[in-house]
Amino acid sequence: MMLRNLVLTLLLLLAPSTGFALGPAADSVLNPGQGSPLQEALPPFLSVRPFGLLELWQWLGLVLLVVAAAVASRLLEKVGLRLGASAVRLTSSGWDDQMFSAGKGPLRFTLLAMMGSLGSRVLLLPPPAQHGVDLAARSLAIVAVAWFVLRFVKLSAHFLEQKVVRDSGADVGRVRGLRTQLVVMRRIIEAATYVLAVSLLLLQFEAVRNVGVSLLASAGIAGLVLGLAAQKSISTLLAGIQLSITQPVRIGDTVIVENEWGWIEEITLTYVVVKVWDLRRLVVPMTHFLDKPFQNWSKVSPEILGTVELYADYKTDVAAVRVELVRILHNEGRELWDGKAQGVQVTACSERAMTLRALVSAADSGKAWDLRCLVREKLIAFLQKQPQGLPVLRAEASLPAEMVVPLASPAGPLSAAKPGENVVVPHGTRAG
Structure with a gap:
């Protein structure tokens, strides 16, 4: 009797697509309260309705259906993933790997929604309750599909980026x-x-x-x-x-x-x-x-040139500064310098000093900044050690002949100097 009711229920699922009428026997299965053999075979206490429209056996059936569908979906997912892993190893493409990885999780919930929706038909739920179960199943399926799309897009983007990095070098x-x-x-x-x-x-x-x-x-x-x-x-x-x-x-x-x-x-x-x-x-x-x-x-390109400008005296040995820059780049700055560009040029001058520009190159902007700071520090230290390295302020005074006062000395008065000449005072002589 139970087998007959189950067969009639499965036929009812196919009836909308086949167009066949199942007759009174199907109506008795769909409406157990109207003399259904399934209803008569159940104990009387299972026919009570403690909550809403569903009878007690239908509530128990829903609980068992959810548990069974969850266990079955997980088992089917493991079997499907194992078979999928075997198939993925046979291909050289990486896209199927990403799709296979993205399916872990969403596949289980999709199977759970399908089995829950199909299994609820066996419980002969009233139309409002069946509509609620179908609504929950569709919602779960939509969430699972959206989850799969998001995971697939994320994994595919990461896979494509790694592939381009490997190919581009x-x-x-x-x-x-x-x-x-x-x-x-x-x-x-x-x-x-x-x-x-x-x-x-x-x-x-x-x-x-x-x-x-x-x-x-x-x-x-x-x-x-x-x-x-x-x-x-x-x-x-x-x-x-x-x-x-x-x-x-x-x-x-x-x-x-x-x-x-x-x-x-x-x-x-x-x-x-x-x-x-x-x-x-x-x-x-x-x-x-x-x-x-x-x-x-x-x-x-991330490669960049960096410059360092310094003010030096006119008597500074520029060739020695060039040699010092090469020494700095090959010693203290060897981890920062990429070895492509270096040089020292006089780029400007003023009434007090000339401007030296040291040019260096680096692989990226971060290394270029550190290299510029290092070169600036070492070149300043080099100029400080030179006799005529750092700028020196010079001044020269010239007085007319009538404003020059002769100076007295034991050898006699000193002659006035010509304009533009220095007056030398002998040692131990004071102005009178």
Whole structure:
């Protein structure tokens, strides 16, 4: 008898798609209170209704169904993942690995939703209760699918970045550009996934669908109001997409923004985070990098030239300074200097001193800064040791002949000096 009722129940699940009528026997199974053999076979105390529309045996059946579906879904997931792992090892592509890894977890909840929805038909639930079970199952399936998409996008972005880093080698610019595109596109897909999942969850309710129909009916006015209200947000979002395509800045670039020197640490859909050299964070709107000028020190390559300017006396031996710079770069600065550029030039002069510019190169801006400080310190110490290294203030006085007073000496009065000549006073002689 129980087997007959189970067969009739399975046929009822297929009846909407086949179009066949099952007759009175099926009605007796669907309505156990109307003389169903299933109802008559159960003990009387299981037919009571302690909570709501469901009888006690139906409540117990739901609990057992959830437990059995959870255990079965986990077992099926383990078997499926084991078979999938064996299949993945046979391929050389890495995309199937990411999909396989993203399916751990979402697959179990998807199977749980399917088995829960199908198994609830055996319990012959009333239409309101069956609708609630189906609603919960659909919601769980939507959440599982959204979870799978988010995990797959995250793992795929990480896999693609590692692959490009491995293939590109020392091409830092390409790696930074791809990382920026992946970050922005990943955030866009994640935002779209969240919006779509929440929309599908809410559209299951009749009240929300009615509100949606009302909004669509007045789409013109609603679109105008929302467009005006969200104009700034939409433009910022579009600016984020444009920045990911044109890439005026990339994650890791060295920039000067608002007179602050730092690195691009994070790029979102609406703003960019600049890590300043003193560990402060400068949050800049996305539109700033499209509307205003800024400095990007690593747009093409992270390699950079650094300069050190010093003031030296006119009698300074410039050739010796060049030799000292080479010594500094090959000794104290060997870990900072990349070995590509170095030199000393006289770039300017004034009435007191001349300006020496030392040029050095480094692999990135951080090393260039440290190297410039080191070279500046060592060259100043070198000039301090030179007889005529640091600038010296010189002055020369010239007096007319009539203003010169003769000086008395034991040998007689001293003659007046000519203009522009120095007057030498013998030792031990004082002016009279």
